[in-house]
Amino acid sequence: MELQHHLIGDHTTLEVMHAEVRAVLEGRAPALAPPQPFRNLVAQARLGVSSEAHEAFFREMLADIDEPTTPFGLSEVRGDGRGSREAQRMLPEALNDRLRDQARRLGVSLASLCHLAWGQVVARSSGREQAVFGTVLFGRMHAGAGADRTMGLFINTLPVRLDLDGTGVEESVRATHARLSELLSHEHASLALAQRCSGVAAPAPLFGALLNYRHNTPAQTPAMSGVGPSDVLSGIEWLGGEERTNYPLTLAVEDFGEALGLTAQVVEPISPIASAATCSGRSNSWSRR
Template structure:
């Protein structure tokens, strides 16, 4: 990987962002034992279909639309028009030979910057965001600590978003003869006060928000998720 090119790309992407984007108090501490709550809901088949059609007809990814909606929620909470939040990326570039057979967790967290201009249309915002994210695809391997060291306070954030667009079959069985899968379970944790996970299914959109209970109670978290869904609805209606 071209490390210097990656450093330059992140410096440029975050240039002018000089303040952290925080929604929790500065002294908030998250540890393995910190209690979290969780809010989950489905966007609904009608909205999910409309969002997929909206993105497809405009040459956008659904991830771009979701990121823009989340940025609007974070911007409102933080009182900022220049928003930075974290995004989980797989770290498995398709162009790297043999990547699909490599074992290990290559996941990384990188900053996503969204500038919310009231004079800009939603279509313009989405096009700009997708172009910015596409330009950074080859540089997502750079560690978050180094990115934040290069970019300074503007690369600091306390919210995370993950768009889980990988397929999975819970009923799939190993091909090894004589071996049968009887059960599976997934546990996830986060070190961010707010972590949004969006998972598109065949006909819906699963949304989950993990929230630090000492800062965001269940009612606040549900309100955030409902506002997030409302923003997604408005993106389709107003564009």
């Protein structure tokens, strides 16, 4: 049984660790490459974008946000994930193809298109047109040589704001893509710093929903989480795995290259009365967009 807190590692860390365990059990330990030190990431983060630049970016984005964005009224972000329920679905092939075609036509990433769609869900379920939610950044894109083989915590969760105010769909998609591109330059900023740049007074959370766009290998498609069949050692039966966050509402978009899946987690219960009241306050313009 393996238990790992996100304070010390992310999914890539799990993959690196499992590959090393497999090498040791198969007698290939001497062939393992020297460990890559995590301190390289620390140096990269400290020598990169300054805290002043981070603060200026997030203050411009969040300064006028003075209320938490809490879909379905879910605001407790300090739990441990227990009591949450999970659902997984693969999208129909036709829908997967349409989404990828639209992203190519608009010249944006599929992740940007999915962020805008999630922003619509967050806005409609929270009664706000300025939707703020957390997005998970990979953290290894600009972390230096050997980052793909380093164990440790590289991912970061940062807020993204989308203004869903009647702007046309294509313009909204491109604006979302531009905002995510800007956010990548600040991928190692402190979440606490970002939250302080908003008008939401502590200890209230800035947001209660999370989106994690994940690039997975095709071997992981059946399980959609945890370790795929390629990671199972000969003679060992894989029983399963689970991942939890302390956010009350999370959605992972599972991109398998040629297929798309969704993994949703939500704390229980969601009050149907509160949900109906929140969504009924939205403008009918949503149906025309």
